[in-house]
């Protein structure tokens with residue numbers, strides 16, 4: 001059996017839902033259907049999840065919520081009426097949307113998550129009703145019933161291992177099962193969502209749990225491209241990627257597939273394929289445990305992400321000071337700061353972290369602690385960096401890959417603030433001024449792909 005997940009743009013209107021029904025009907029193995037909330041119908045449109053966040057914030061701030069209630073109900077109503085669904089379907093959704101204003105406001109983080117989760121929950125009910133009415137017997141399954149137990153971390157929950165045995169039991173149920181993505185229940189029965197875009201994670205968890213033969217992730221592009229099509233014209237389509245390559249690319253700005261969604265499928269040995277709802281016959285991109293690299297291939301994709309800061313730390317004879325690294329990391333830990341990279345020299349270390357974590361107060365506390373507690377010779381921080389990542393299993397043991405990239409950046413007049421190549425040799429990261437991000441990706445793309 002297969003798990004098939006549809007993203008918000010595939011479920012944004014009645015027209016899209018008709019395509020979805022055909023896709024599910026086409027293959028009898030498509031038994032587990034994971035769905036997002038309705039997404040955007042056009043670039044200017046609003047996602048239901050974003051409307052729900054506004055609705056929740058107004059409710060929590062004791063403001064008038066009617067405009068959000070109406071907007072959200074209208075989105076479902078429009079879809080339901082175009083699909084001629086029974087009145088009871090929209091009635092149930094309407095009641096669920098309005099009932100959100102009965103929630104206890106004691107813990108706003110939980111309240112927000114219940115609002116957000118309702119987007120997928122209501123959509124799953126609507127879709128199950130639509131399938132059933134159109135010759136495909138389908139049942140809505142709530143994540144609690146499915147056994148999706150998550151950590152108690154509103155907005156960024158993770159799956160608990162104990163879930164998988166229960167999820168496996170879904171194999172015993174008849175017909176197509178429609179499961180809302182994006183959320184699960186804590187051991188105490190509290191709804192917690194994954195991070196944004198997290199329906200991909202649910203799909204992967206269900207695929208791992210039911211031991212599916214394939215996890216099909218339907219979105220609105222024909223394939224994953226070697227670089228972002230908004231940055232490079234007509235980038236190459238990627239037909240196969242390994243999990244490691246995909247993890248690096250999606251972490252660094254490839255929004256097609258959530259980076260956290262890879263782990264459950266990878267661990268369970270399940271292949272993932274990314275496909276297009278609007279062009280289902282296109283082969284898409286397969287994500288596999290390993291793949292054959294051809295002799296001429298090095299880099300398979302280039303991604304970039306901005307919003308990083310780098311803290312430069314220098315101390316003479318740092319290389320001889322046992323425990324120095326631990327002390328640096330302890331300071332970060334005390335301030336609850338997450339770091340992403342830590343390239344080092346003999347007497348210096350740079351710590352690269354996402355700068356949205358740094359309020360001005362926190363930043364000065366951090367610099368103060370580093371300087372005083374570690375008796376540094378120098379400490380300074382650079383803001384506004386982008387991390388550009390070259391990814392490819394084919395880079396391993398191939399001479400001159402980094403040279404090609406650094407030359408092309410030099411020719412484009414782009415200064416390198418940092419270079420980081422992990423020991424896995426699956427990626428090389430260049431830290432540059434974020435104002436030059438686009439230009440850097442274009443230069444690198446031409447160097448490796450033209």
Ligand code: ASP
Nearest residue numbers: 036049182196197198199
């Ligand atoms: N609806 C959620 C979001 O917009 C989750 C998802 O679509 O994957 O983030």
